Amino acid sequence: MTTATFRIWRGTGNEGSWEEYPVEISEGMVVLDAIHAIQTEHANDLAVRWNCKAGKCGSCSAEINGNPRLMCMTRMETIDTSQPVTVEPLRAFPRVRDLVTDVSVNFRMKKSVTPFTPRKPDAADGTWRMKQEDVDRVQEFRKCIECFLCQDVCHVLRDHHKHDEFIGPRHFVYNAALEMHPLDVADRTSDLKKRDGIGYCNITKCCTAVCPEHIKITDNAIIPLKERVVDEFYDPLTRLFRIFMPKKQEPAATPEEIGKVIDG
Amino acid sequence: MSSYQTHEFDVLVIGAGGAGLRAAIEASGAGQSVGLVCKSLLGKAHTVMAEGGMAAAMGNSDDRDDWSTHFADTMRGGQYLNDWRMAELHAKEAPARVRELEAWGAVFDRTKDGKINQRNFGGHKYRRLAHVGDRTGLEMIRTLQDHGIHQGFEVFMEYTVVELLKDGDRIAGAFAYERNHGRFHLFKAKSVIIATGGVGRCYKITSNSWEGTGDGHALAYRAGATMRDMEFLQFHPTGMVWPPSVRGILVTEGVRGEGGILQNSEGRRFMFDDIPDAYTHQTADNEDEGWRYIIGDKEARRPPELLTRDHVARCIVREVREGRGSPHGGVFLNIHWIKEQLKDGSEHIKKKLPSMYHQFMELGGVDITKESMEVGPTTHYVMGGIQVDSETQMSIVPGLFAAGECAGGLHGANRLGGNSLSDLVVFGKRAGEYAAKYAADQSMPTIDAGRIEEIERHALRPFETDGDGENPFEIQHDLQNMMQERAGIVRTEENLSFALDALVGLRERASRASAYDNRDYNPGWHTALDLDNLLDVSEMIVRSAIERRESRGGHFHDDYPQKCEQHGTWNTVITMTGDGSMQRAEQQIPAIREDLQSIIEENQK
Numbered sequence: 001m002t003t004a005t006f007r008i009w010r011g012t013g014n015e016g017s018w019e020e021y022p023v024e025i026s027e028g029m030v031v032l033d034a035i036h037a038i039q040t041e042h043a044n045d046l047a048v049r050w051n052c053k054a055g056k057c058g059s060c061s062a063e064i065n066g067n068p069r070l071m072c073m074t075r076m077e078t079i080d081t082s083q084p085v086t087v088e089p090l091r092a093f094p095r096v097r098d099l100v101t102d103v104s105v106n107f108r109m110k111k112s113v114t115p116f117t118p119r120k121p122d123a124a125d126g127t128w129r130m131k132q133e134d135v136d137r138v139q140e141f142r143k144c145i146e147c148f149l150c151q152d153v154c155h156v157l158r159d160h161h162k163h164d165e166f167i168g169p170r171h172f173v174y175n176a177a178l179e180m181h182p183l184d185v186a187d188r189t190s191d192l193k194k195r196d197g198i199g200y201c202n203i204t205k206c207c208t209a210v211c212p213e214h215i216k217i218t219d220n221a222i223i224p225l226k227e228r229v230v231d232e233f234y235d236p237l238t239r240l241f242r243i244f245m246p247k248k249q250e251p252a253a254t255p256e257e258i259g260k261v262i263d264g
Numbered sequence: 265m266s267s268y269q270t271h272e273f274d275v276l277v278i279g280a281g282g283a284g285l286r287a288a289i290e291a292s293g294a295g296q297s298v299g300l301v302c303k304s305l306l307g308k309a310h311t312v313m314a315e316g317g318m319a320a321a322m323g324n325s326d327d328r329d330d331w332s333t334h335f336a337d338t339m340r341g342g343q344y345l346n347d348w349r350m351a352e353l354h355a356k357e358a359p360a361r362v363r364e365l366e367a368w369g370a371v372f373d374r375t376k377d378g379k380i381n382q383r384n385f386g387g388h389k390y391r392r393l394a395h396v397g398d399r400t401g402l403e404m405i406r407t408l409q410d411h412g413i414h415q416g417f418e419v420f421m422e423y424t425v426v427e428l429l430k431d432g433d434r435i436a437g438a439f440a441y442e443r444n445h446g447r448f449h450l451f452k453a454k455s456v457i458i459a460t461g462g463v464g465r466c467y468k469i470t471s472n473s474w475e476g477t478g479d480g481h482a483l484a485y486r487a488g489a490t491m492r493d494m495e496f497l498q499f500h501p502t503g504m505v506w507p508p509s510v511r512g513i514l515v516t517e518g519v520r521g522e523g524g525i526l527q528n529s530e531g532r533r534f535m536f537d538d539i540p541d542a543y544t545h546q547t548a549d550n551e552d553e554g555w556r557y558i559i560g561d562k563e564a565r566r567p568p569e570l571l572t573r574d575h576v577a578r579c580i581v582r583e584v585r586e587g588r589g590s591p592h593g594g595v596f597l598n599i600h601w602i603k604e605q606l607k608d609g610s611e612h613i614k615k616k617l618p619s620m621y622h623q624f625m626e627l628g629g630v631d632i633t634k635e636s637m638e639v640g641p642t643t644h645y646v647m648g649g650i651q652v653d654s655e656t657q658m659s660i661v662p663g664l665f666a667a668g669e670c671a672g673g674l675h676g677a678n679r680l681g682g683n684s685l686s687d688l689v690v691f692g693k694r695a696g697e698y699a700a701k702y703a704a705d706q707s708m709p710t711i712d713a714g715r716i717e718e719i720e721r722h723a724l725r726p727f728e729t730d731g732d733g734e735n736p737f738e739i740q741h742d743l744q745n746m747m748q749e750r751a752g753i754v755r756t757e758e759n760l761s762f763a764l765d766a767l768v769g770l771r772e773r774a775s776r777a778s779a780y781d782n783r784d785y786n787p788g789w790h791t792a793l794d795l796d797n798l799l800d801v802s803e804m805i806v807r808s809a810i811e812r813r814e815s816r817g818g819h820f821h822d823d824y825p826q827k828c829e830q831h832g833t834w835n836t837v838i839t840m841t842g843d844g845s846m847q848r849a850e851q852q853i854p855a856i857r858e859d860l861q862s863i864i865e866e867n868q869k
Contacts, residue, residue, distance in 0.1 A: 012784050028507020028627070040737040044788025045781045049305075051473040054513045054623065056402065057308045073626055096444050097785040104421075107306065107413075115414050116369035127363065129378030135371045139396065142371055142403060146307055181369065253367075262364045 001026060004081035006034055008046070009088040012097045019043075020084060025076050031087065032060055032071035035099070047098035055212060058147030062099050063088045068149040068210045090152040103148055109167040112195070116178055117186035117252045127261050134182045141177035141221060143213040146170065150207035150217055156200045166197035169207035169217050176221035179228070185250040193229045198222070268439075268448035268716070273299040273418075274703040275696075276438060276453035278425050278480065281309035282401075282688030283668025283695070284459030285408035286361075288417045290696025291457075296703050298417035299451055301440060303460075303475050305421050307409045310461050310473050311688065314401025315516035315619065317383055317393030318689075319682035320358035324375055325382035325391035326562070331355040333389055335860070336867035338683060340542060341387040341572050342647070342676020343817045344832055345493065348856045349654035350674040350691070358686040361693065362394045370407040372396055384521040384558065387572040387680040389546060389867075391560070398516045398617050404685055423449065425479065426793060427719045428456065428487040428664070431709035435487070435663035439719050443790070446783025448720060452711060454703035455663040457695045458484055458650065462669045463497075463801045465794075467643040468741075468748040471503055471514040477794040478801030480670035484650045485800060489659040491838040492672040492851070493648035494801075495808035496818040498679055499753040501576035503642025505594035510627045512642040515597065515620060517681040519637075520569040522616050523558040524599040526580070527636065528588035534595075535568035538579055543571055545869075555605060574678040574817050577641040581753060584640065594640030600633055609633070641753050645684065647675040647818060648808070651837065656698035657691055663702055667695035677817025726779035726792040733778025736792035743770050743798060751806050756822045760810040767803050774799060800846075807848045808836040 002025050010019045021042050023034045032050060039046045050060040053072045060071040065079065065086055079085055093101035123129045150169035156162050167175075175192060178184050192198045205218040215221070232238055253261075275291040277284045280302035288300045302309065321334040334355035339346055362380065366372065372394050373381040382391045396403040413419075422443035429436045429450075437452040460480030464472025485491055502515040520526075528534050539547050546565050548554040554567025569576065580595050590596055599617070603609030610633040614621050617632070624630040624637055649672035650659050657665045668688045675683065726736070750763035774796065779789035814828035815821050834850040841847045856864075 012782070026508060029509045030627070033509045039787060040735070040741075044735060044737060044779065044791075045786045047785035047787060051304055051308045051475065052310070052313050053473065054313065054510075055626070056399070056619065057304075057312045057473070059304065059308050075627070100444075100785050102444070103305070107421075110410070111413050115410065118367060118369075123378075128366070130371075130374055131378050132374040132381075135374060138371050142396070142406065143399065145312070145402065178369075181371065184369075258367050261367050262360050264360060264363060 002081065004034070004076070005084040006038060007084040007086045008038070008098070010046070010098050011095070013095055025081065029076045030072055031064055031069075031074045031076065031085070034076065035071060035087065047096070047100045049100050056145060058145030061090055061147045061149050061152065063090060068152045070147060070149070070212050073212055090148070092152040092154070092157045105163050106146070106148055106151060106170065109171050110174060112167070113171060113175060113178070114186045114188050114191065116181065116184055118183040118258070119185045119250050120253045121257055121261050128183055130182045137220065138177050138181050140215055141173050143215060144170065144173055145213060147212060149210045149212065153206045153210045155204070155206070156197070162197060162200060166200045169222065171196070172198065172201070172225055173215060173217055173221045176225055179225065185252050187249060189228050189232045192225055193233055198226060198229060201226070268450050268720070270450045270452065271299060272452045272708060273297045274453065275455050275457065275699050276301065276451050277457045277459060278438060279309070279459035279461060279668070279670075280306055280419070281311035281459065281461055281668060282404050282408060282685060283692035284309075284457070285405070285412050286689045286692030287457045287459055287667055287696035287699065289408065289412050289415050290693045291700040292415045292417045294697065294700035296700040299420060299453070300417050301420045301423045301425060301438070301451065303422065303424050303479070306419055307405055309405060310476060311401045311405040313471065313473070313514060314404070314685050315398040315514065316385055316518040316521065317395030317400045317682050318358070318362060318404065318685035319385065319388060319392050319680065320362045320394055320686055321355060321392060322359045322362060322380065322382065322394070324379040329390040329392060332863045333867060334358070334392065336864050337388055338674070338680060339676070339864055340867070341678055341680040343678060343827070344676065345817070345835055345853065346676035347654050347673030348860055352860060353654065353694075354674055354683070354687060354690050357690045361686065361689040365404060365407050365689070368407050368411040370403050372403070383518065384566070384570060385681045386517055386520070386570045386576070388682065393521075393682040395518070397615070398518050398619050400685060404688070420449070424790065424793070425483060426723050428483050429711055429715065430487060430661070431711070433662055434709065435661055436709035436711055439716060441723065443785055446786065446789070450711065450716065452708060454706040454708060455665060455699040457665040457667060457699050458670055459666070459668045459692065459695070460670050463646045464643045466744065466747045466798055466802045466805065467752065468744040469503065469512040470643040471500060471512055472643070477797050479794070479797045480666065481649060481804070482797035482800040484659060484661070484664060484666060485804070485838070485840055487664060488661050488840065489664060490651040491648065491804055492651040492835050493676070493808070494646070494804040494838055495812050495836055496647035496677050497643060497805065498573055498645035498647060498818045499577045499641040500644035501573055501580055501641055502597055502639040504628065505590070505638050505640045506592040506628065513623070513627070514642065514644065515637060515639050516617070517573070519597060519599050519617060519620060522599065522613070523555065523602045523605070524569065524597050525567070525601060526569050526576070527596045527598055528583045529590060530588060534583055534588070535571065535576065535579060539568055539571065540575060547571065572678055573681060577753060578820055580640060590638045592638055594638045596636035597639045598636040600635065603633075645669060645679055647677065647679055648672045648804070655694070657695035658698060658702070663706070665695045665699045667691040677819065723793060726777050726789055729776055729778040732776055734773050734776045736777040736779070736788055736795060739770060739773050739777055739795060740791055740798065743802065746770070747802055747805075751802070751809060754820055754822050755809055757810070760806055763806045764810065767799060767806065771799050803846055804838050807846060808838060811848060812836065
């Protein structure tokens, strides 16, 4: 059994300081275990947000030695414990207390995105058919556990604080999941360009690097969305067409049709 | 002294997992104003942890399936202590709830002809579980969340309810604190739906997250509701056992559904050694037949690894007890052997079980495409819960509803895998519908200010212990260790009596649990408050278990290892008496409808 020193940000709002705590390290331990040990033994009031402790809920995001990580999926074996291990709250969001930040802006960002809008049911039994190969890429995006590490690391939010003009990598992934859904017929391209600030992303791929679900955020979500924006707004032919012929959109299912799908 | 903010809603939903979200969507759709209070951030509830799938007799992967077989499977799995009407409604309505999720944007895995694919699972006769790899719960909660945020209900994230309020006999709302700053909030409501999930945190080894402290069970009990079947806990047979820090984390039954086998230290597939009579006619008697079933041969019967969870868990305990366990006290779960059968076996495993692959790789350093997993039982689910009306989900307290894991009845003595996700949406919808109907006929209740002061004083007590305070985390750990040891998977009269006494001492210590510093996001304080609920629920479990002198489903009594027919005629019920003490009684199971009885008999052949 070895002992490691943890240097943890303690404080309310922006007021606070670094505190050091010793933790006994046992086999297979993760950083979240160390935080819990500190909470039990030294600081009952140490604030930390967590739920599943299995990398599935995305609650325990923090910066460990400066790297945005899930605390429950960071094994102590992967960390150099000859130096104090620093754990601090995410930097892209306002601090609440200790390791907890106010991530509510993400929920507001998501709500602004046009929700799923399915096309009319077109199979003989009144429902839809989808091929596995057509849903594979959407399923990649739907693995997202909303840990917001990608939002945290993105310089547009982290350094430039463009939270009002830029919805960030998580919500581009959300847009991509909707836009590439085989049943969806809504068009979010104009919002992506004008409201959601996709142009701010200069594809440095920091978001992809920190994603615990290994979603290829930049290559598979953001770049294809940028291409849609370019096609629609910057391609001279499309622009010309748009003046004379508004974009033709496939009709969405009516509530009655959806009701029939459900009742079977 | 009272200082709190007041909110008024027609319907208040407590809990935002699958059941709570589905209820809120339904009640909002019915035109009622709805508030949704949840202990964590939206989308983080324990539903995200559900892996294998959602049981619904859609017949996409096997056209022989229909609701009646699903009903019979559920009743057999529950050892006939189920509320048969709930089991019927569940089997009939689950397919519509799956299609509804698809219409709201869920992306299930597909069959070759483009329909929703269905997989094998324990206790289900046919391929029945709609799924998305091994992250079906995440798909469900995200779909309900993303749809729900546009339905007009108001969400209160990181709020914890400390007590329900009543106006005479009927429900009147709830009193809560918000986590960030510890401020109090009064929610006045005409009807309240409890959808708070499970109680796993009463035990040391559990697959449940920190939230699973039985809040809804305890709140409803203290508000006068009846609890049923609380002796029945599901110990999921396959939790991780090594390293210690991950002990208890779930390993999906989907591993066995995809062909995973259980082996002891001698390499023997021990599940063939003990097949219960009720299942011999539908269980394979050799390895070849088991594999043929996995790959969809309709003539083949299920491999014994897909027997019900209660039975598989007990077989694992037997192997470990008799000295044939793995190095860290479990057994081996082997999926890599399918490479002998499938040439792209490794890829198949990664495609079908991606999160299991990552979970073992990252947390255990084990490559499941090459090595076996070490697994053992983990406290996973409570079959017991708030007793509700089968159709409406209302408890005996007028206006108080319950849905999902915190409600009892559907699963009887043991739940089949995959029946939980379907339970959430089938009965979440029903609770929302009937709570909205109930609220529409009611006026806003009156709140007793004195009662609120009392609750508030009690909630702040941890800050006022001077000198003799106890560390709430230590009390919680001691409770969990005690319950694990004395009221866990194998029970004895002696241990259960010990537990009952131990709970008295723990309650006394909990009354001195202390918190310090301020009320901003203070886990010490929150843990101190959760103790009341954990203790109430633990007592329900122990009192119910001690009087069931037989072994059935999730309740295994070492002094009475056999099932007793006589005990199959009643359910345990728990109520609070006038003086605040807990009372246990037996309630006769109502006679089953004849047509349903014939379905059960038909399926026994």
